[in-house]
Amino acid sequence: MLTFNVNPTKHNPFLKFQAGITVKICVFDVKTDMYKYFDKYLTYGEIIEKPNYLAIVKPEPDLYKIDKDGKMVDIIKTKMATMLFCKEKMGGALVTHESVHAALATLRNLKQFPNLNIEDCNNEEEKLAYTIGEIVRAIYDKFHLLNIW
Secondary structure (H helix, E strand, O other), X not given: OEEEEEOOOOOOOOXXXXXXXXXXXXXXXXXXXXXXXXXXHHOOOOOOOOOOOOEEEEEXXXXXXXXXXXXXXXXXXXXXXXXXXXXXXXXXXXXXXXHHHHHHHHHHHOOOOOOOOOOOOOHHHHHHHHHHHHHHHHHHHHHHHOOOO
């Protein structure tokens, strides 16, 4: 397994750079190893069906503590999401699709989308992720046809 971290605020003109903010990337040789890792480290006790996922993004849940007045206070966290890929199916469209989910998780965690639940990956988000992924796929396909990539 290959793992590394990326900082989605590093070159982002809309978010002030925040050292330590990360999205963790894990790349597995085969999908079964990706599923085992997900089940062992990322389910937080949930039972999650994985019909035939080629990749998985797990946003970090909101974390709170109770202050001395009994109020819930956000715990500042640095890991926004974990992205899991398997080499056998990795391509530009899939990486882009999953990056949309990780980007939205980051923006939710940084309170840029305060009205959205951190775990709220709905049909609208899927439509956006698939559409952007397909645009990237079409661009790369055209680049290859034109021999410019």
